[in-house]
Amino acid sequence: MKQYYSYENFRNDTQKLILEVKNFNAGAIVSVARGGFTLAHCLAEGLDIRDVQSIRTELYDATCKRKELSLFGACSLADVSRVLVVDDIADSGETLAYVMQHLQKNFPEAVFKSSTLFIKKTSIYEPDFWINEADAWIEFFWEKDFSLAG
Amino acid sequence: MKQYYSYENFRNDTQKLILEVKNFNAGAIVSVARGGFTLAHCLAEGLDIRDVQSIRTELYDATCKRKELSLFGACSLADVSRVLVVDDIADSGETLAYVMQHLQKNFPEAVFKSSTLFIKKTSIYEPDFWINEADAWIEFFWEKDFSLAG
Numbered sequence: 001m002k003q004y005y006s007y008e009n010f011r012n013d014t015q016k017l018i019l020e021v022k023n024f025n026a027g028a029i030v031s032v033a034r035g036g037f038t039l040a041h042c043l044a045e046g047l048d049i050r051d052v053q054s055i056r057t058e059l060y061d062a063t064c065k066r067k068e069l070s071l072f073g074a075c076s077l078a079d080v081s082r083v084l085v086v087d088d089i090a091d092s093g094e095t096l097a098y099v100m101q102h103l104q105k106n107f108p109e110a111v112f113k114s115s116t117l118f119i120k121k122t123s124i125y126e127p128d129f130w131i132n133e134a135d136a137w138i139e140f141f142w143e144k145d146f147s148l149a150g
Numbered sequence: 151m152k153q154y155y156s157y158e159n160f161r162n163d164t165q166k167l168i169l170e171v172k173n174f175n176a177g178a179i180v181s182v183a184r185g186g187f188t189l190a191h192c193l194a195e196g197l198d199i200r201d202v203q204s205i206r207t208e209l210y211d212a213t214c215k216r217k218e219l220s221l222f223g224a225c226s227l228a229d230v231s232r233v234l235v236v237d238d239i240a241d242s243g244e245t246l247a248y249v250m251q252h253l254q255k256n257f258p259e260a261v262f263k264s265s266t267l268f269i270k271k272t273s274i275y276e277p278d279f280w281i282n283e284a285d286a287w288i289e290f291f292w293e294k295d296f297s298l299a300g
Contacts, residue, residue, distance in 0.1 A: 034194050
């Protein structure tokens with residue numbers, strides 16, 4: 001079952017998330033492409049964070065038996081002490097777990113926290129800040145409202 | 151005078167922009183931070199482009215007399231032949247002009263086109279695709295709807 005997540009839902013949840021995340025005092029945001037982009041933008045505006053960067057993951061069929069996650073996009077965070085990593089949903093949780101580990105390894109002196117709108121019960125990773133538990137397949141407005149198939 | 155630009159306005163205009171940009175067949179999107187992030191995300195969904203990267207500019211007071219624009223964020227576009235660069239508005243036009251020149255210089259074999267929702271009459275640069283001419287100060291929903299003061 002798909003559950004449509006409208007802009008109005010998003011606005012209300014993102015306003016709540018801003019209040020939760022505010023005290024972390026992040027100096028930069030890293031957005032996970034594509035899913036995290038709209039949330040990262042609106043969090044950055046609400047929290048008045050100008051330094052917004054992005055990172056991209058791809059899942060490859062490395063062998064017949066397992067898939068491998070690859071990361072693209074070099075972040076420049078050497079001068080930042082607190083970084084908020086943003087994605088829309090912790091679904092399997094693998095992407096966010098991998099991104100957090102990668103960033104922490106590359107910038108060992110910075111503190112990284114993660115935030116999403118949704119978490120699935122089955123996620124292997126729990127973001128530091130999240131708003132909703134997802135039971136159904138969430139169909140975000142950015143996925144539904146711009147589909148050429150309509 | 152400020153003119154509020156709601157999500158409904160954005161949805162309608164972005165749907166139009168998708169139809170205009172579609173035939174360019176971009177293989178990747180470069181989003182100008184922060185302003186281009188939500189549009190880049192929704193264009194990427196509508197156009198089914200998975201490769202979404204970002205670039206960030208800062209205006210420095212280099213001397214008392216003039217300001218200098220600096221670019222942050224390395225894009226990896228070596229394997230992409232057609233790239234869509236996305237920002238919300240061509241205001242002075244300096245950011246987009248600079249970003250386009252920088253990307254073209256770094257990836258001389260790729261074709262770059264730019265798209266925005268708005269262009270100001272006074273912009274020194276005209277994006278390849280745009281929807282509205284801006285007379286007033288546009289207050290985008292991502293600026294207004296998440297303001298803690300608001």
